[in-house]
Amino acid sequence: MGTTSIRRDAFRAAFPLTVPIAAGFLFLGCSYGLLMHAKGFAIWYPLAMAYFIFAGSMEFVTVNLLLSAFNPAAAFLLALMVNARHLFYGLSMLGKYRGLGWKKPYLIFAMCDESFAINSSARIPDGVDRGWFMLFVSLLNRWYWIGGTALGWLVGGVLPFSTRGIEFVLTALFLTIFLDQWMGERRHIPALVGVLASVVCLAVFGPGGFMIPAMVAMLVLFLVLRPYLDDAPKAGSAQAVGPAGSAASGAPDPKGDAR
Amino acid sequence: MTMTVWQAVATIAVVALGTMLTRFLPFLVFPDSKRPPRLVEYLGRVLPYAMTGLLVVYSLKDVQFASGSHGIPEAVAIAAIILLHWWKRNMLLSIGGGTVLYMILVQFVFV
Numbered sequence: 001m002g003t004t005s006i007r008r009d010a011f012r013a014a015f016p017l018t019v020p021i022a023a024g025f026l027f028l029g030c031s032y033g034l035l036m037h038a039k040g041f042a043i044w045y046p047l048a049m050a051y052f053i054f055a056g057s058m059e060f061v062t063v064n065l066l067l068s069a070f071n072p073a074a075a076f077l078l079a080l081m082v083n084a085r086h087l088f089y090g091l092s093m094l095g096k097y098r099g100l101g102w103k104k105p106y107l108i109f110a111m112c113d114e115s116f117a118i119n120s121s122a123r124i125p126d127g128v129d130r131g132w133f134m135l136f137v138s139l140l141n142r143w144y145w146i147g148g149t150a151l152g153w154l155v156g157g158v159l160p161f162s163t164r165g166i167e168f169v170l171t172a173l174f175l176t177i178f179l180d181q182w183m184g185e186r187r188h189i190p191a192l193v194g195v196l197a198s199v200v201c202l203a204v205f206g207p208g209g210f211m212i213p214a215m216v217a218m219l220v221l222f223l224v225l226r227p228y229l230d231d232a233p234k235a236g237s238a239q240a241v242g243p244a245g246s247a248a249s250g251a252p253d254p255k256g257d258a259r
Numbered sequence: 260m261t262m263t264v265w266q267a268v269a270t271i272a273v274v275a276l277g278t279m280l281t282r283f284l285p286f287l288v289f290p291d292s293k294r295p296p297r298l299v300e301y302l303g304r305v306l307p308y309a310m311t312g313l314l315v316v317y318s319l320k321d322v323q324f325a326s327g328s329h330g331i332p333e334a335v336a337i338a339a340i341i342l343l344h345w346w347k348r349n350m351l352l353s354i355g356g357g358t359v360l361y362m363i364l365v366q367f368v369f370v
Contacts, residue, residue: 020354045267052275062274070266072273079277085310086278090285091299092307098291108282113314120307165362171318171333172340172357178311179344179353190305194312207320211313218309222302230301 010132013125018140021114024169025141028056029148035063037153050149054112054142058082084212089116096120100131110138112145114170117177123184189229193221328369336361 029050036046045066049059058079065075089111096119097104107119115138124133182191201214222229262270289295295303322330340357347353 016351019351020358023358045271048271049274052271053278055278058274058278062271065270065274066262066267068261070262070270072269075270076273076277079274080281083278083281085313086281087285088302088306088310090282091303092310094285094289094295094299094303097286104286104291108286109279111282117311117314121311162366163362165332165365166358168333168336168361169354169358171315172336172354172361174311174314174318175337175340175357176344176350176353178315179341180348180350181308181311183344183348185308190308191312193305194309195316197309198313198316202316202320210320211317214313214316218306218313219302222305222309226298226301229305230297 006129007132009127010129011136013128014133014136015140017118017122018137018144020169020173021118021141022144023166024114024173025144026148026151027163027166028170029145029150030152032056032059033149033152033154035060035152036149039063039067041066043150043153046149046153047146050146053079054110054145055083055086056112056145081212084215085113086111088215088218089120092116092120096130096134100134103131103135107134107138110142112141114173115141117174121177121181187229189225190222193218193225197221328365332361332364332369335364 032050033043033046037043041063046059049062053059053062061078061082062075065071065078090108093107093111093116097107100107111119115134118137118141119134122133122137124130178191182188185191197217198210198214201210201217204210205213289299319333322333324330336357339360340353343356344350344353
């Protein structure tokens, strides 16, 4: 199989999974571009943020930062706090991104919520290259967002029909991935820990500041539950790895990180 | 705009830097050449499920139960997605069906 057909097969497997994200990102990116236009920013501002930051919620926060007094230290700390969840994405993807060569830095750079959700949960079909599959998921999602942002700045507000409610597509995406993981696993405690920690912390700390307490609560619960949940990596449970040669070469085998 | 262009560039740069630090840090601490500690491997196995749960809650964090439509459109659409996915287990059908139902509810039913 030549590299062209490896890429083509990976693209064919990856693209359908990104279609809901295209809908969500074109809409959300549009509203972001539109907001930046309304606040009087030139188009390079939202484009630079979409390109270099590529974290939707943080980009909306940055609009306010740009409109207040210059304080780079506070902006840096805020970015760390708002995006702290990426630390847990990274820990989850250590095995899946292992041994992917030049694709790995890009996969990490472009690891937004949606790309993480798909790449961490997708059952990549046999014979499809794991690295190219995840690369296409990340690349497509990234350019949906950048394209949506540009489109919103340029032509936002002229759509002939109402798109009210379309932002729910991202909730639907996360929920469907959650259900798919739930149905594919006999043990539901990790999923329940995530939901309970988040719901309780949301009730206690409110929508603005629940994420970091929720992550701390999850960490504590997983440490407490480790004797019950840590059933040692099973030798045969490693996920399907792409065709030899494209996957890990000499690197340790990706441990069976539960799909 | 209260900032100069260079102050804005610096602000965007530090936000990008902070964001990238959160994405790259785990991979810098545990590079391919080094096998992560057992504890980290364990967290890597359980966290994906928990983080998907967090993302579901996060995407619903601004729903108001006390006012407006009291979260009813969200609850109905979520129930529909669960039923659809349990029935057909087709991701695009579940996502598309749930979203279209939600849009109909907020545009025509709970206006």
